Amino acid sequence: MDAKHTHSEEWAEVTPDAARRLVTAAVAAFAERGYHATTTRDIAGRAGMSPAALYIHYRTKEELLYRISSVGHRLALDILRRERDRDGTPAERLARAVRAFVRWHAEHHTTARVVQYELGALGEEHYTEIVELRRDTDAAVRAIVEDGVATGDFDVPDVRGTTLAVLSLCIDVARWFNAEGKRTPDEVGELYADLVLRMVGHTG
Amino acid sequence: MDAKHTHSEEWAEVTPDAARRLVTAAVAAFAERGYHATTTRDIAGRAGMSPAALYIHYRTKEELLYRISSVGHRLALDILRRERDRDGTPAERLARAVRAFVRWHAEHHTTARVVQYELGALGEEHYTEIVELRRDTDAAVRAIVEDGVATGDFDVPDVRGTTLAVLSLCIDVARWFNAEGKRTPDEVGELYADLVLRMVGHTG
DNA sequence: CCACAGCCTAAGCGCTTGCTCAGCCCCAAG
DNA sequence: CTTGGGGCTGAGCAAGCGCTTAGGCTGTGG
Numbered sequence: 001m002d003a004k005h006t007h008s009e010e011w012a013e014v015t016p017d018a019a020r021r022l023v024t025a026a027v028a029a030f031a032e033r034g035y036h037a038t039t040t041r042d043i044a045g046r047a048g049m050s051p052a053a054l055y056i057h058y059r060t061k062e063e064l065l066y067r068i069s070s071v072g073h074r075l076a077l078d079i080l081r082r083e084r085d086r087d088g089t090p091a092e093r094l095a096r097a098v099r100a101f102v103r104w105h106a107e108h109h110t111t112a113r114v115v116q117y118e119l120g121a122l123g124e125e126h127y128t129e130i131v132e133l134r135r136d137t138d139a140a141v142r143a144i145v146e147d148g149v150a151t152g153d154f155d156v157p158d159v160r161g162t163t164l165a166v167l168s169l170c171i172d173v174a175r176w177f178n179a180e181g182k183r184t185p186d187e188v189g190e191l192y193a194d195l196v197l198r199m200v201g202h203t204g
Numbered sequence: 205m206d207a208k209h210t211h212s213e214e215w216a217e218v219t220p221d222a223a224r225r226l227v228t229a230a231v232a233a234f235a236e237r238g239y240h241a242t243t244t245r246d247i248a249g250r251a252g253m254s255p256a257a258l259y260i261h262y263r264t265k266e267e268l269l270y271r272i273s274s275v276g277h278r279l280a281l282d283i284l285r286r287e288r289d290r291d292g293t294p295a296e297r298l299a300r301a302v303r304a305f306v307r308w309h310a311e312h313h314t315t316a317r318v319v320q321y322e323l324g325a326l327g328e329e330h331y332t333e334i335v336e337l338r339r340d341t342d343a344a345v346r347a348i349v350e351d352g353v354a355t356g357d358f359d360v361p362d363v364r365g366t367t368l369a370v371l372s373l374c375i376d377v378a379r380w381f382n383a384e385g386k387r388t389p390d391e392v393g394e395l396y397a398d399l400v401l402r403m404v405g406h407t408g
Numbered sequence: 409c410c411a412c413a414g415c416c417t418a419a420g421c422g423c424t425t426g427c428t429c430a431g432c433c434c435c436a437a438g
Numbered sequence: 439c440t441t442g443g444g445g446c447t448g449a450g451c452a453a454g455c456g457c458t459t460a461g462g463c464t465g466t467g468g
Contacts, residue, residue, distance in 0.1 A: 018415075034324065036240035040456060050417050055457065057415095117321065117379075120238065161387070161395045168376040169369060175321075176372060183365070191365045198402045222445075244426060254447050259427065261445095 010108065013071065019057040021047040026064045031110035035065055035121040065118060066126040072108075072115035073133040079104055080140040090148030091202045097144060098170060098196045099189040105173040106185035112174035141167055145200060155201030166196050214312060217275065223261040225251040230268045235314035239269055239325040269322060270330040276312075276319035277337040283308055284344040294352030295406045301348060302374060302400045303393040309377040310389035316378035345371055349404060359405030370400050 014020040025046035029038040040061050044051045058064045083097035105112040119130060142163040148154030156162050173188060183191075197204070218224040229250035233242040244265050248255045262268045287301035309316045323334060346367040352358030360366050377392060387395075401408070 016415095034238065034240055036238055037325070039454080041454095051456090052418080052458080053416055061456070121241070157398075158395055161392075162399065164380070165373060165396065165399055168380060169373045172372040172376045172379075175376075176368070188365075191362055192369065194361075195366065195369055195403050198405065199399050201402065220445090243424080245424095253445095255426090256428080256448080257446055265426070 010075070010111065011071070014067070016057075018047070018049070018053070022049075022054060022057055022064065023068060027068055027111050027114055030065065030068070030114045030118055035061075035114075035118045062121070062123050062126070065114070066122060066130075068111070069115055069119065069122060069126070069130055070133075072111050073130060073137070076101065076104060076112075076115070077133055077137050077140065080137060084140050084144055090144055090151055090153050091197060091204060094144045094148065094200065094202075095193040095197055097141065098166070098193045102170050102173055102192045103185045103189040105170060106177045106183075106188050109174050109177040109179070112171075116171050116174050138163060138167060148200060148202070153202060155203075162199060166199060169196070214279070214315065215275070218271070220261075222251070222253070222257070226253075226258060226261055226268065227272060231272055231315050231318055234269065234272070234318040234322055239265075239318075239322045266325070266327050266330070269318070269325060270327075270334075272315070272318055273323065273326065273330070273334055274337075276315050277334060277341070280305065280308060280316075280319070281337055281341050281344065284341060288344050288348055294348055294355055294357050295401060295408065298348045298352065298404065298406075299397040299401055301345065302370070302397045306374050306377055306396045307389045307393040309374060310381045310387075310392050313378050313381040313383070316375075320375050320378050342367060342371060352404060352406070357406060359407075366403060370403060373400070 011020050011023050014023050022043060026038070026043045029042050029046060032038075040054055041051045043061075043064070044054045047053075054061075054064075058067070079100045080097050083093055083100055086093060086096070088096070105116075119127065122130060142159065145154060145156060145159055145163050145166075149156050149159060170192060173192070177183075177185075177188065215224050215227050218227050226247060230242070230247045233246050233250060236242075244258055245255045247265075247268070248258045251257075258265075258268075262271070283304045284301055287297055287304055290297060290300070292300070309320075323331065326334060346363060349358065349360060349363055349367050349370075353360050353363060374396060377396070381387075381389075381392065
């Protein structure tokens with residue numbers, strides 16, 4: 001997993017070029033209509049190829065979804081882990097983590113939508129693999145919350161429940177965020193960082 | 205819209221009996237696999253009928269989804285409006301509204317999942333009709349938040365954004381709630397009411 | 409020049425989909 | 439008993455699905 005995750009380089013690790021074009025086409029289609037309502041012909045068409053070309057790079061349509069889900073989950077997890085491991089007070093680290101995590105979900109809301117809401121379409125083996133990554137995501141946020149409780153900076157009666165709520169809140173940004181709306185990803189990140197600090201009872 | 209919305213009477217307004225059996229069968233199937241992955245044969249089978257019987261009560265599969273979505277949205281909206289209009293301080297009213305709204309989403313999480321996450325499969329006319337109900341839902345919560353700001357009980361810099369976040373948080377319960385999990389709907393409602401009061405800066 | 413591997417397409421196979429239709433059963437009204 | 443209509447089924451249609459196959463380009467190494 002590389003350092004830069006800018007918008008244009010989101011799928012840089014997917015090669016060759018044709019395979020990457022298929023991934024971006026599939027993300028657009030899955031986000032718009034959902035996995036099951038998307039046809040392989042639609043994906044191939046958006047990537048400028050014939051339907052058969054898809055099967056040179058991916059064995060099935062589900063494998064395409066798995067690639068997207070796998071890369072997406074790893075990107076999101078890396079964002080949280082990076083902020084968890086940085087210096088600063090628990091409040092600073094939690095605020096930074098939420099800001100970055102929410103910004104990613106807003107900026108890449110099409111990718112995030114597929115990653116977060118199309119899990120159920122994965123095959124059994126792929127699904128259990130992804131669930132593992134989601135447990136790690138939960139653990140990363142919980143670690144920061146627990147640090148804040150230990151130092152006395154946070155007042156959290158139910159750490160697991162609050163962690164779940166924080167993640168749920170941030171993830172759901174992918175569902176409602178609209179690029180044509182009036183809020184920028186930065187603004188949403190800022191608002192949510194403030195709300196989450198309130199949720200953990202940070203008095204500042 | 206009637207007073208009681210207990211588990212067994214959720215679809216009491218749908219008649220005749222066969223039409224109601226189809227609705228409950230469709231809710232189960234849509235919640236499990238999603239609208240597009242569910243076949244009319246599966247729905248009819250769960251309701252104990254032949255595939256053709258579905259079309260005596262509903263013109264299309266989409267109309268079944270619309271019925272579910274319409275009834276579900278109205279039930280959820282009524283819960284919020286009832287608490288909005290009751291007596292009490294803004295904090296009490298907001299806490300009660302969140303408790304009841306979250307409890308409904310947890311208890312009826314299969315219905316809620318369909319209602320909240322399968323909107324996109326609705327036809328254009330039905331979709332715009334449902335979006336109207338969702339605007340009303342947002343307005344109901346916002347009214348309570350605004351009351352709290354007016355009385356000085358709440359500290360909310362961004363009313364629209366905070367309202368959006370509160371609703372997003374509550375709605376997402378339908379996605380992750382698991383009936384076999386360790387939290388009861390009541391416990392989740394209690395936790396969430398507390399978290400939401402923190403989000404609106406209620407000092408108590 | 410040829411050989412060959414990688415990438416691609418046109419055509420289409422087998423199957424499932426949403427939905428239809430002719431006709432049956434059952435029971436209340438005449 | 440006859441009539442008629444609502445609720446239902448078995449059979450099946452047209453369309454669209456995921457995916458496969460046979461074969462054609464194109465560029466590189468010998």
